[in-house]
Amino acid sequence: MPLSSLPLHALHARVTGWYREAGRELPWREPDCSPWGIFVSEVMAQQTPLSRVEPAWREWMQRWPTPAALAAAAPGEAVRAWGRLGYPRRALRLHEAATAMVQRHAGQVPATPEELLALPGVGGYTAAAVACFAFGIPEVVVDTNVRRVLARTLEAKEYPAPALTRAERDLAAHAMPAERHTANAWNVAVMELGALVCVARGPRCEACPVADLCAWNAAGRPAHEGPPRRGQAWRGTDRQVRGVLLQRLRDAHADVHVDLLHDAAADRAQVMRCLDSLVTDGLVEPLADDRFRLPA
DNA sequence: GATTCGTGGTC
DNA sequence: TGACCAAGAAT
Numbered sequence: 606m607p608l609s610s611l612p613l614h615a616l617h618a619r620v621t622g623w624y625r626e627a628g629r630e631l632p633w634r635e636p637d638c639s640p641w642g643i644f645v646s647e648v649m650a651q652q653t654p655l656s657r658v659e660p661a662w663r664e665w666m667q668r669w670p671t672p673a674a675l676a677a678a679a680p681g682e683a684v685r686a687w688g689r690l691g692y693p694r695r696a697l698r699l700h701e702a703a704t705a706m707v708q709r710h711a712g713q714v715p716a717t718p719e720e721l722l723a724l725p726g727v728g729g730y731t732a733a734a735v736a737c738f739a740f741g742i743p744e745v746v747v748d749t750n751v752r753r754v755l756a757r758t759l760e761a762k763e764y765p766a767p768a769l770t771r772a773e774r775d776l777a778a779h780a781m782p783a784e785r786h787t788a789n790a791w792n793v794a795v796m797e798l799g800a801l802v803c804v805a806r807g808p809r810c811e812a813c814p815v816a817d818l819c820a821w822n823a824a825g826r827p828a829h830e831g832p833p834r835r836g837q838a839w840r841g842t843d844r845q846v847r848g849v850l851l852q853r854l855r856d857a858h859a860d861v862h863v864d865l866l867h868d869a870a871a872d873r874a875q876v877m878r879c880l881d882s883l884v885t886d887g888l889v890e891p892l893a894d895d896r897f898r899l900p901a
Numbered sequence: 902g903a904t905t906c907g908t909g910g911t912c
Numbered sequence: 913t914g915a916c917c918a919a920g921a922a923t
Contacts, residue, residue: 650919691907
């Protein structure tokens with residue numbers, strides 16, 4: 606694959622310089638933020654905009670400031686405190702990860718990418734991000750923002766592939782500065798550029814620090830080629846019904862009889878199927894007499 | 902590799 | 913208004 610002739614050192618300097626001026630002040634970016642705080646922020650940020658993460662993160666950290674504090678709580682309390690951040694299995698896995706930290710890592714967030722990757726709810730992105738942002742390890746951090754920025758600046762494409770490819774990982778590794786300190790600065794800065802300027806729709810190229818270096822911009826910002834990207838179905842899906850059921854169980858601070866859940870969707874069979882799947886996932890605990898609650 | 906999994910904001 | 917999308921992970 607031909608690599609772009611774009612001068613990477615200029616790209617690094619421009620993006621990191623822009624970040625110093627325009628990067629957001631977020632609580633998990635403060636120098637005194639604990640690895641646990643960074644870990645929680647990364648899990649909450651999976652598929653959830655940071656604007657919605659920040660208030661939830663503050664409440665969470667005040668209530669459970671350490672892995673041990675969360676591990677000592679009931680998993681259902683984590684699910685309830687998760688609120689409407691979405692994908693509530695993340696709350697359960699965060700609780701499981703805290704338990705694993707207590708059992709295997711002396712109550713600390715592990716500091717190596719391999720140990721991080723072994724934790725529930727931690728994939729390649731989150732392991733790299735925590736290793737980099739919490740421990741200064743120059744891992745290749747590739748999220749949706751990085752993928753989009755690199756697709757545009759280096760490959761003249763409006764959007765990256767639907768799923769992360771090996772070629773993209775190689776490109777991201779190639780694009781990252783070699784020196785450790787610079788690499789860490791690059792990782793957070795290029796993500797932020799994708800989040801604030803090089804956004805998916807309506808990119809603000811006039812405000813971009815590397816507009817004159819960007820291959821996509823130079824090519825006249827050609828539209829996406831290939832098959833249209835599949836949206837995320839929602840209306841009438843199990844996800845929607847699961848969301849309704851879980852919201853009711855969060856709001857009810859006691860167990861609930863199944864008769865009060867039947868109207869979560871028009872199709873009663875779907876309601877029961879979703880309730881069963883929530884139990885299978887460990888998000889809901891079945892009790893006697895057809896009653897349900899968040900897991901104790 | 903393709904699917905599934907919440908929720909809310911934006912245009 | 914409805915499609916798109918957001919610091920992805922698990923199966």
